[in-house]
Amino acid sequence: MNVDEQGCPSWCIEKHRDPEVISHEGVVHCVDLLGGGNDRQFLEIRTVQYLPIDTRESSSNAPSMVEIAYHFGSRYRVLNLTGASARELAHVLLANAEALDGNQPTCEVY
Numbered sequence: 434m435n436v437d438e439q440g441c442p443s444w445c446i447e448k449h450r451d452p453e454v455i456s457h458e459g460v461v462h463c464v465d466l467l468g469g470g471n472d473r474q475f476l477e478i479r480t481v482q483y484l485p486i487d488t489r490e491s492s493s494n495a496p497s498m499v500e501i502a503y504h505f506g507s508r509y510r511v512l513n514l515t516g517a518s519a520r521e522l523a524h525v526l527l528a529n530a531e532a533l534d535g536n537q538p539t540c541e542v543y
C-alpha cells in the first residue's frame with residue numbers, strides 16, 4: 434500500500450497530521466435506495482482502515498476494507514468487505530443492473 438509522509442494511504446482524504454490517528458478514511462459515496470416511507474434509505478460506501486488502539490501493534494496488520502454502511506432513518510449497519518469481496522459485489526451488481534434494464538450483461542456472474 435502506498436502511503437504519504439504522514440503515513441496516510443493514497444486514498445485517505447483526511448491527510449492526517451496527528452500521530453494518534455485511529456482511522457484513515459476515503460471519499461464517501463452515497464447510493465439512495467427505494468422505500469423507507471418518511472425515512473431515507475441509502476448506502477454509504479468508502480475505503481477505511483481502522484488502526485489498532487494499542488500502538489504497540491503494527492498498523493501494517495490493520496486491514497484496509499471497503500465499508501458499506503446501510504442507513505435507514507437514524508439506524509445503520511456496517512458491512513466490511515475485502516478488496517476481492519468488493520470487486521465480486523461490484524461485478525454482480527453490474528450484471529444485475531444490466532439485466533434490470535434489459536441489456537446483455539457486460540460481465541459473467543459467477
Ligand SMILES: [Zn+2]
Pocket residue numbers: 440441442445446447448449454456457458
Ligand atoms: Zn489518513
